[in-house]
Amino acid sequence: MKKLIFLGLFLLSTLLQAQERTPEKYHNSLKFAPFRMIGNTLAIGYEHKFSDAYALSALSQFIYKEQKADYQIGFVQDIGWKMLTPPTLEFYGISPFMYFMPYAQFGTFNFRDATFDNKPSGESELQVKEQLQFNMYGGGLLVGMGFDIGKKFYLQAYFGGGIKANTLSNDPHSYYGFNDIWVSKGMLPKGGFELGFKF
Numbered sequence: 001m002k003k004l005i006f007l008g009l010f011l012l013s014t015l016l017q018a019q020e021r022t023p024e025k026y027h028n029s030l031k032f033a034p035f036r037m038i039g040n041t042l043a044i045g046y047e048h049k050f051s052d053a054y055a056l057s058a059l060s061q062f063i064y065k066e067q068k069a070d071y072q073i074g075f076v077q078d079i080g081w082k083m084l085t086p087p088t089l090e091f092y093g094i095s096p097f098m099y100f101m102p103y104a105q106f107g108t109f110n111f112r113d114a115t116f117d118n119k120p121s122g123e124s125e126l127q128v129k130e131q132l133q134f135n136m137y138g139g140g141l142l143v144g145m146g147f148d149i150g151k152k153f154y155l156q157a158y159f160g161g162g163i164k165a166n167t168l169s170n171d172p173h174s175y176y177g178f179n180d181i182w183v184s185k186g187m188l189p190k191g192g193f194e195l196g197f198k199f
Helices: 002-021 034-039
Strands: 028-032 041-049 054-067 070-085 094-118 124-149 153-166 186-198
Touching: 034 041, 034 186, 054 094, 094 153, 124 186
Parallel strands: none
Antiparallel strands: 028 041, 028 186, 041 054, 054 070, 070 094, 094 124, 124 153, 153 186
16 A cells, blocks of 8 residues: 555656746737737737647738728738747757748628718818728738747737729729728738737
């Protein structure tokens, strides 16, 4: 009986020591693209790691801009399949990594170009020059590099490009004030910077 108790305590001690030596791995992360705020866009995303080599990435972008009588409202969803190279170096808790990511993208937008016409009575009447709704879709390939900062944080930058199309029938640049990144068609570059938190 004493031998069994001793053996049980020994196995339990060995298991606890092994768990302490094994680094904790996080399979989920939330991310945020801060520079998109410059273009009146809130970009937040989620990633799930299936292994050290593969991850599913999603980035949702909410666009809102209003200026006097004009407005732009939109939603864009990016979905990508990340193929990662595992970190091989570590310097003061910072580990670099690289990845390739084919992605698909789709979005929907509402746009209004209008002015207020001031009447002699002092009242303002809305004059709509153009109002439309259109969809955008595309896909391509990105190459990225990032850094794990400690156990829970990372930052990454990526570049690449792909094909983009939309349902606009006119020249997209005729829509004055609308961000070219959403209305342009054809082969286009794509890049970005993201901050992430693992959990």
